[in-house]
Amino acid sequence: MWVEGMTLPKVIEEARILSHETPITGVDILTLAAPMIAHTALPGQFVQVSVPADTGFLRRPLGIAEVSRTDGWIRLIYRQVGHGTKGLAEEETGAFVSVLGPLGNGFDTALRHPLLVGGGMGLTPLLFFAAEHPHVSVLMGGRTKEEVFWEEIYRPHVSECFITTDDGSYGAQGFVTTLLPTLLRDGDYDGVAVCGPSVMMERVAAVAAQYNIPCEVSLERRMACGLGACLSCAVDTKSGRRKVCKDGPVFPAAEVYGDG
Ligand code: FES
Numbered sequence: 498m499w500v501e502g503m504t505l506p507k508v509i510e511e512a513r514i515l516s517h518e519t520p521i522t523g524v525d526i527l528t529l530a531a532p533m534i535a536h537t538a539l540p541g542q543f544v545q546v547s548v549p550a551d552t553g554f555l556r557r558p559l560g561i562a563e564v565s566r567t568d569g570w571i572r573l574i575y576r577q578v579g580h581g582t583k584g585l586a587e588e589e590t591g592a593f594v595s596v597l598g599p600l601g602n603g604f605d606t607a608l609r610h611p612l613l614v615g616g617g618m619g620l621t622p623l624l625f626f627a628a629e630h631p632h633v634s635v636l637m638g639g640r641t642k643e644e645v646f647w648e649e650i651y652r653p654h655v656s657e658c659f660i661t662t663d664d665g666s667y668g669a670q671g672f673v674t675t676l677l678p679t680l681l682r683d684g685d686y687d688g689v690a691v692c693g694p695s696v697m698m699e700r701v702a703a704v705a706a707q708y709n710i711p712c713e714v715s716l717e718r719r720m721a722c723g724l725g726a727c728l729s730c731a732v733d734t735k736s737g738r739r740k741v742c743k744d745g746p747v748f749p750a751a752e753v754y755g756d757g
Contacts, residue, residue, distance in 0.1 A: 616693025
């Protein structure tokens with residue numbers, strides 16, 4: 498079904514679950530047959546997935562982690578954080594879910610050698626970027642070794658993979674911002690794309706600004722409609738109030754953080 502009023506066509510697909518994996522407790526990887534969305538989706542965009550809830554069905558925004566345009570599937574990687582995502586996690590292979598998308602504006606991928614910086618589940622939309630770009634590096638952070646299960650998923654897609662953990666159980670001890678200044682000083686990166694907790698994104702944007710490297714951030718907000726109609730996702734930026742679902746979720750850091 499085509500949804501009117503969008504600059505790009507959005508569709509609702511009744512998508513069959515092709516596989517459902519659990520890399521660590523509380524995190525799910527769903528691969529869905531959604532050929533129309535897979536065909537047009539761009540890195541940084543998201544979908545609204547209809548999930549069972551006590552009161553009926555709710556749509557939940559989830560970043561697109563990967564697509565196969567030839568095989569017609571999209572992959573979602575998400576943490577179970579509420580009724581919606583917990584309900585979705587109970588769906589098994591072969592079940593159908595309703596998916597609306599692709600939504601929002603994605604990353605600028607026209608870069609020679611971008612550095613992707615992700616923390617926790619912020620690595621989801623950046624994975625799509627990595628999979629679509631021929632020469633990309635990633636800096637990933639997690640609290641523990643278990644939380645950087647992403648390394649195995651990213652390795653086939655990236656030139657370099659740098660890892661930090663808060664507790665030092667894997668990679669360098671510290672935060673992504675512990676390694677970032679050295680990487681930006683010694684590397685040949687011409688852009689930074691970051692997604693993760695807001696404090697992390699703001700700090701990454703500040704470091705990128707110090708090195709005069711353009712930085713984009715992917716914001717996360719509660720979203721009701723996902724289509725620019727309800728204002729539940731509004732955010733104040735240097736260019737006024739913007740809707741994360743429609744004007745973002747990807748914004749230039751300088752627009753969101755001022756000096757970023
Ligand atoms: Fe409704 Fe963004 S979620 S306007």
